[in-house]
Amino acid sequence: MTNLNPSDKALVPFVSVDQMMKLIHHIGVEDMLRGLAEYIEADFKRWELFDKTPRVASHSEKGVIELMPTSDGDVYGFKYVNGHPDNTKDGFQTVTAFGLLANVNNGYPVLLTEMTILTALRTAATSAVVARLLAPKGAHVMAMIGNGAQSEFQSLAMKAICGVDEVRLYDIDRAATAKCARNLAGHGIKVVECDTAEDAIMGAQIITTCTADKQYATILTDNMVGSGVHINAIGGDCPGKTELAPAILHRSDIFVEFPEQTRIEGEIQQLDADHAVTEIWQVLTGQAEGRRSAEQITLFDSVGFAIEDFSALRYVRDQIAETGLFQPLDLLADPDDPRDLFGMLQRAG
Amino acid sequence: MTNLNPSDKALVPFVSVDQMMKLIHHIGVEDMLRGLAEYIEADFKRWELFDKTPRVASHSEKGVIELMPTSDGDVYGFKYVNGHPDNTKDGFQTVTAFGLLANVNNGYPVLLTEMTILTALRTAATSAVVARLLAPKGAHVMAMIGNGAQSEFQSLAMKAICGVDEVRLYDIDRAATAKCARNLAGHGIKVVECDTAEDAIMGAQIITTCTADKQYATILTDNMVGSGVHINAIGGDCPGKTELAPAILHRSDIFVEFPEQTRIEGEIQQLDADHAVTEIWQVLTGQAEGRRSAEQITLFDSVGFAIEDFSALRYVRDQIAETGLFQPLDLLADPDDPRDLFGMLQRAG
Incomplete structure (x- = not known):
């Protein structure tokens, strides 16, 4: 046949x-x-x-x-x-x-x-799974710093999964912020366009950074970050590309997907190779602690994993x-x- | 827009x-x-x-x-x-x-x-590139041991690229041999169906082995292989899968694609890790010698490379x-x- x-x-x-x-x-x-x-x-x-x-x-x-x-x-x-x-x-x-x-x-x-x-969606969904686990109780305002291709997905995932009802947008390119605000209109989330990163962070319990420069940038400086927030750091995701001042990392409890990969690609490439980090999966299974207090800064050093x-x-x-x-x-x-x-x-x- | x-x-x-x-x-x-x-x-x-x-x-x-x-x-x-x-x-x-x-x-x-x-074609084309380089002068008869999916491609590549005009087929499954012979009919190459591997090898200057068992098999024993032939060993291509008796390897000059990979996957997984092999690319560029004499047995331990x-x-x-x-x-x-x-x-x- x-x-x-x-x-x-x-x-x-x-x-x-x-x-x-x-x-x-x-x-x-x-x-x-x-x-x-x-x-x-x-x-x-x-x-x-x-x-x-x-x-x-x-x-x-x-x-x-x-x-x-x-x-x-x-x-x-x-x-x-x-x-x-x-x-x-x-x-x-x-x-x-x-x-x-x-x-x-x-x-x-x-x-x-x-x-x-699909990657844009899964990245945002992962951020929200982790924020639900680590953000302070009652968190409902997110600062979204970097208003590129990932920003709307982050905002909607935090709304759908964590109950965020206000996003405060900032980007060095004002047109990107306008684009993000336009796209989020009608999605049932309050959108505030901000002139500075400091302004965006005002009153936010969750701070998401997602900028694209391939360089050691400092999107957040130490004095900008108060106690008790959850930082969702997306943009530092390859060798030579970070977004946060090392001082913030030292004040935070750091959570990662897969330490072997994050130490090379994430924010923690700025730290010693043995700096303590907690694996997200262990928090989800109860083998490790997540947020312990309202004052603690939790930091998800997200690089994306297979x-x-x-x-x-x-x-x-x-x-x-x-x-x-x-x-x-x-x-x-x-x-x-x-x-x-x-x-x-x-x-x- | x-x-x-x-x-x-x-x-x-x-x-x-x-x-x-x-x-x-x-x-x-x-x-x-x-x-x-x-x-x-x-x-x-x-x-x-x-x-x-x-x-x-x-x-x-x-x-x-x-x-x-x-x-x-x-x-x-x-x-x-x-x-x-x-x-x-x-x-x-x-x-x-x-x-x-x-x-x-x-x-x-x-x-x-x-x-x-496409892989079937490139595997056959690679075998023929190497046979053209290493087979004894005037080689025109090939024994094809293992008459599965690769056998017709090997036969036609050796014809098109090396001038082989006769293939002698053997497989433990007679139906596979009949299938191969049927498929090669009308392609301008003499096809001989053989009852034993020994019979297939009679008068062949090129011996191609391509069988599929995932085990240490012995398709060719030492006494079957005379001097001066070129062996094109395709089937030994993953850990635990070989086709040739170690004694044949010891009598042959062995040529490989990428030693690091062949030592794990090829026939030479049966030999010491420092057994001398020659890289095909070095023969092609003139940096290493190919066949040196009419009596030499050359062996291409083919595993397929990226x-x-x-x-x-x-x-x-x-x-x-x-x-x-x-x-x-x-x-x-x-x-x-x-x-x-x-x-x-x-x-x-």
Whole structure:
């Protein structure tokens, strides 16, 4: 029997950028952030199960291309992601990404998807999972410093998952702040455009920093940060790129995803290699303490870890069957007789 | 300006299995093998230029999933490939693969393609590049031991690139041999079906072994191998999987792709870690000697290296523009303003 059409085994569900946007609108962005947060929290709670290969980076003068694989023993996932700070000058994205899930038992991919938008969502959902855990009781005002591509997602995740009802925006580029405010209008969250970082921080219990310069920057200085806040530091995420003055780090209790990676990429690259940090997953499982007092400064030194992408890929896989928001991609050769690849090729001629 | 259609920057050329088969028929399988051989030889000759990350493997009880990245500084490529020996029992392929090329300067992918068929072609083309370099003068008969998915590709590559005009087939499964012979009929090469490995080797100057068991097997014993032959050992390609008796290795001069990888995965995992081997690229550039005498046994301990996939990806990239045998894939989010990812999402609603 010769079947020239690809079989089901040959086809991998592919979620395009357009289909990802449709999926988000179908589910609703806040519901999707909540859904992602559930999957991320579930995977953090079974942290020890995962194969935690360090990301595989290929560096060049202009930026980096990385592969971030992980596996829970049943499913394998990886994300391809680039980071090229100068890209925006040429109208390209600083970061683009796609990802793949595969069945560990036979190695066959089960999902290929855009991940530029999905990464923005999972980063925000992760921030909110951690803020819910560490922010002071009753926190409802967030300062959002850096109003680029991640800022709206952060704001809505903090609203959907932590009950934040006011965001105070600041960016050195006023147009970015205006863009963020415009985009958040009508989303049921009070938006205040601020002229200075100091102004943005006024009355905020959560301070999120997310700026993009590839350099040792000081977005927050020591005197700006009062006691009792939760700092959600997103932007310091590769060697040579940090946002916070070291003095703030010394006053804070620092929480991280995966210390081996954060010590290289995060804010704590500014500290000694043995500076004490707490792993988020251990707080979630009750093995480590989170916030201990109302005065304590908690700091989430977020760099993004493969398991968060894995959670996001799992979430998307579980949504697409019902919605049909994917297209079958003829990615895998599947001859009737696996030993007869050449025969399949020959018959296609 | 709001453009809801994906821009050119968002679209990545994708070559499906069907399109790859059409491309091969359009070019002709032997011409394509010759073309791939040219690209592979060119890349081997600039070997030192490449970023040679070891492959990133995720092992499980049933098999392995690997990412094989490399870069020449201008272009970055990686292959996803699985190896699951038991897959054929369930009608799945032992090995499936896909690959990607990206622009190093901005990190944007420029090609996504099936690589199951392409890997079969590049493996055969690599074998032939090496056999042309090392086989005894006037070699024109090849023994092909193991008549699975790779056997026809090996036979045609040796014909197209090395002038082999007779292949002598042997497999423990007679049906595999019959399948291979049937597929090679009409390709201008004399095909002899043999009852034993000893019979297959009679009069052959090139001996190719390509069997699939994940175990220490002995496809060739010492007394079967006479002087002056070139052995092209394909099947020993992961830890615990070899095909040749150690005594043969000790009588041979051994040539490898990348010693660091071959010592773990190749036939030479049976030898001391400091056993002398010669790197193929050094023979191609004249920095090391190839065959020195008619009596010498040369052995290519082939495991497959990322640079060969990179060459194959470059070759396909250079063919598809003219033939149109690809489809544009909406893989990358590309907002008009890179900082306004959320705005793009919102407008799509």
